[in-house]
Amino acid sequence: MEKSAIPPVISIISKKRSGKTTFIVKLIPELKKRGYRVGTLKHDTHGFEIDHEGKDTYKHKQAGSETVVISSPWKISVIKDVSEELTVDEIIQNYFTDMDIVITEGYKNAGKPQIEIFRSSAHTSLIYRKGEQHPLIAVASDTKLDMDVPVYDINDIRGMADLIEKSFFSR
Amino acid sequence: MEKSAIPPVISIISKKRSGKTTFIVKLIPELKKRGYRVGTLKHDTHGFEIDHEGKDTYKHKQAGSETVVISSPWKISVIKDVSEELTVDEIIQNYFTDMDIVITEGYKNAGKPQIEIFRSSAHTSLIYRKGEQHPLIAVASDTKLDMDVPVYDINDIRGMADLIEKSFFSR
Numbered sequence: 001m002e003k004s005a006i007p008p009v010i011s012i013i014s015k016k017r018s019g020k021t022t023f024i025v026k027l028i029p030e031l032k033k034r035g036y037r038v039g040t041l042k043h044d045t046h047g048f049e050i051d052h053e054g055k056d057t058y059k060h061k062q063a064g065s066e067t068v069v070i071s072s073p074w075k076i077s078v079i080k081d082v083s084e085e086l087t088v089d090e091i092i093q094n095y096f097t098d099m100d101i102v103i104t105e106g107y108k109n110a111g112k113p114q115i116e117i118f119r120s121s122a123h124t125s126l127i128y129r130k131g132e133q134h135p136l137i138a139v140a141s142d143t144k145l146d147m148d149v150p151v152y153d154i155n156d157i158r159g160m161a162d163l164i165e166k167s168f169f170s171r
Numbered sequence: 172m173e174k175s176a177i178p179p180v181i182s183i184i185s186k187k188r189s190g191k192t193t194f195i196v197k198l199i200p201e202l203k204k205r206g207y208r209v210g211t212l213k214h215d216t217h218g219f220e221i222d223h224e225g226k227d228t229y230k231h232k233q234a235g236s237e238t239v240v241i242s243s244p245w246k247i248s249v250i251k252d253v254s255e256e257l258t259v260d261e262i263i264q265n266y267f268t269d270m271d272i273v274i275t276e277g278y279k280n281a282g283k284p285q286i287e288i289f290r291s292s293a294h295t296s297l298i299y300r301k302g303e304q305h306p307l308i309a310v311a312s313d314t315k316l317d318m319d320v321p322v323y324d325i326n327d328i329r330g331m332a333d334l335i336e337k338s339f340f341s342r
Contacts, residue, residue: 021227021230021231024231024234025230025231025233025234026234028231028234028235028236029234029235032235037237038235038236038237039236039237039238039239039240040228040231040236040238040239040240041239041240041241041242042227042228042231042239042240042241042242043241043242044241044242044243045243045244046243047243047245047246048226048228048241048243048246048248049223050221050222050223050226050228050241050248051221051222052220052221052223055219055221056192056213056276057211057213057219057221059192059196060192060195060196060199060211060213060276062196063195063196063197063199063200064199064200064203064209065199065209065210065211065274066208066209066210066270067210067211067266067267067269067270067273068210068211068212068213069210069211069212069213069262069266069267070212070213070214070215070219070221071212071213071214071215071253071256071257071262072215072216072217072218072219072256073216073253073255073256074218074252074253075218075219075250075251075252075253076249076250076251076253076257076262077219077221077248077249077250077251078247078248078249078251078266079246079247079248080246080247080248080249080266081245081246082242082244082245082246082247084244085242085243085244086242086247091240091242091247095238095240095249095251096238096240098238099237099238102238103236105227105231
């Protein structure tokens, strides 16, 4: 935990099955290569399972521990019940102040700058329309689009990283 | 995150395979029944694996995300790289301030009050000796012992919870 500042947040959003995760796992190493400490935040709305049955931490949780932490010299992990969903800002404040940038998967309604992923093979239209008010800074698409923000080829990860750098880290 | 205080910490320690986890998973519901919010912290010294291969969060981590968080309306989970192992006090401060009590599994050298679990079927002697300086507040044992702290039957979870309440929450 080296510094305590609020890092910029960029949300990767799309309609279902448009490849948000695929895009993010390419973007992470590109940003890391440029020297940034990258954290990621996934939005889950239907309940996730983490940890493995039979592990001690799993047994703690099953027994009713409301916050289970496992700590090693290399990694720490936390599984915590919440009584209501935390906002992105609360999560950033609690867990990401030592990162340089946070990429969220989902969180369309969190009010952070967004990149929409569009795959013409999966959908016929984007979430947001040209001209409409939107929080997009760019679109990553597998086809040419007429939008009022820059449209990048879905595989142009370097171009997208350039845009993110320019948007959040330009001096 | 309802309050922001440092909860008391009790460390459950023992020689290997003496049933720390078994003891803890019985103690958690007993303390919860009494109205306490219970968190647990497991010390891992040889590297743990959490999360499931193929999950999006797993892919984020593999791609190099240094802090991966998944958040739902019910639960939040964090997997975070650390450059050096966090102390128990740092971990409590970061993740447990909304708990009433934290039970650690291990952390013999963290300087917190300890309960030693002793199973005569697994070992012939305790970690600590009578008369020697030690941080024990009690021992839980499957056999009678002559110690300078109270010795509880290993199955007397209510008795142990009474002692913990008296030690940390007496008014």
